[in-house]
Amino acid sequence: MKKTIMLFALAGFTTLTFAQKKKTTTAASISFDATTLLDALPKAENKTVVASINPKTGDVAFESIVKSFTFSNPMMQDHFNSAKWLDSEKYPKATFKGKITNLAAVNFAKDGTYNATVAGDLSLHGATKPVNTTATIVVKGKEVKTTTDFTIKLSDYAVEGGAIAGGKVATDPKIIVVANFK
Amino acid sequence: MYFNFYNMFTEHKKKTRWVKRIFIIGALFLVIGVLVAWFIFTDTFDDTNKQKANIEINALDLIKQFETSDSSANKKFTEKIILVRGRVSETEIVDSIINIKMIDTTTNGTILFAFQQQNINDTKSLKVGDSIAIKGSCSGGVYSEILETEIINFKRCLVIK
Numbered sequence: 309m310k311k312t313i314m315l316f317a318l319a320g321f322t323t324l325t326f327a328q329k330k331k332t333t334t335a336a337s338i339s340f341d342a343t344t345l346l347d348a349l350p351k352a353e354n355k356t357v358v359a360s361i362n363p364k365t366g367d368v369a370f371e372s373i374v375k376s377f378t379f380s381n382p383m384m385q386d387h388f389n390s391a392k393w394l395d396s397e398k399y400p401k402a403t404f405k406g407k408i409t410n411l412a413a414v415n416f417a418k419d420g421t422y423n424a425t426v427a428g429d430l431s432l433h434g435a436t437k438p439v440n441t442t443a444t445i446v447v448k449g450k451e452v453k454t455t456t457d458f459t460i461k462l463s464d465y466a467v468e469g470g471a472i473a474g475g476k477v478a479t480d481p482k483i484i485v486v487a488n489f490k
Numbered sequence: 491m492y493f494n495f496y497n498m499f500t501e502h503k504k505k506t507r508w509v510k511r512i513f514i515i516g517a518l519f520l521v522i523g524v525l526v527a528w529f530i531f532t533d534t535f536d537d538t539n540k541q542k543a544n545i546e547i548n549a550l551d552l553i554k555q556f557e558t559s560d561s562s563a564n565k566k567f568t569e570k571i572i573l574v575r576g577r578v579s580e581t582e583i584v585d586s587i588i589n590i591k592m593i594d595t596t597t598n599g600t601i602l603f604a605f606q607q608q609n610i611n612d613t614k615s616l617k618v619g620d621s622i623a624i625k626g627s628c629s630g631g632v633y634s635e636i637l638e639t640e641i642i643n644f645k646r647c648l649v650i651k
Contacts, residue, residue, distance in 0.1 A: 332636060332637060333582070333584070334582060334589060334591065334600070334602055334637075334641070335582040335583075335584045335587050335589045336584075337587060349531065355587045355589065355604045356589060356602045356604045356629075356643045356644075356645075358634050358636050358637055358641060359636070360636045369635075369636055370636075371632075371634055371635065371636055373629050373630055373631075373632055373641075373643045375568060375569070375629040375630050375643075376604070376629040376643045376645055378604075378645050378646065380534055380535075381531065381533060381534065382533055382534070382535055383530055383531075383533065397564075400564070400630055400632050401632045403635070486585075488584040488585070
């Protein structure tokens with residue numbers, strides 16, 4: 309009986325420890341959608357995003373190599389990386405560092421779907437701006453899946469040009485971030 | 491009177507001929523413009539399988555070059571088709587994403603390979619430790635503050651059998 313209680317206690321402790329450890333993934337994804345009625349081409353995806361979540365502190369972060377965004381159209385990808393747009397040679401990385409602001413509402417040790425609010429800073433094209441968004445966190449065993457979407461104003465990050473002014477590229481593209489931590 | 495009428499007639503004929511020429515040239519330019527635009531906007535990336543590798547390199551050598559100086563390594567490798575030989579360190583499967591990693595265990599420097607949709611199935615049989623060659627487009631490398639190591643990304647990859 310004592311052994312059984314000890315085993316249960318150990319299992320519980322292990323789960324709790326695991327649930328509180330910083331988790332990372334290198335297979336998070338970011339979708340970027342700047343399509344308009346005039347142009348369906350400016351959208352891309354990056355499936356090699358590095359992301360982390362710390363259930364104990366609520367710290368969340370992601371990093372993306374800008375040149376890892378893949379477009380279906382080569383010309384659009386060239387424009388995206390060019391000096392006039394994201395200038396990925398000068399600014400090769402996009403990062404987000406933030407915090408879950410309602411951490412008490414998320415129980416990482418218990419299976420369930422939780423709504424979180426996240427506040428942080430997005431750095432892109434040499435500019436850093438605050439981002440406030442909501443995220444869905446699904447806890448299933450040892451896995452934690454987070455999904456969030458938000459829009460950014462390209463002008464906040466000094467990304468401007470004729471295509472944006474002409475309505476061919478959305479001024480406030482939608483960003484979707486999905487990260488699955490195992 | 492007759493003379494004037496004749497002059498007017500030939501003048502009119504000349505004008506009509508010029509209008510016709512301008513119209514034909516304009517239409518030709520329009521057709522060429524539409525064709526060029528159609529070609530540019532419907533263009534897609536070539537299958538990596540059909541592209542020749544610019545560089546062939548061992549995974550650990552590639553990581554070392556990025557760790558030594560990622561700015562000079564980025565100039566050398568980024569946006570080039572590269573064939574990388576090495577051992578599978580990890581396979582990360584998330585929903586429809588399957589990424590293969592090659593890691594230098596002494597520094598944790600990591601190469602991340604994302605695959606072409608048509609070649610994802612080839613990765614399913616890969617196991618940790620398998621010695622393979624992967625061809626893809628290098629997206630460059632940066633220092634990851636999250637992983638505290640150098641990471642190098644590849645896109646549009648396929649496993650070379």
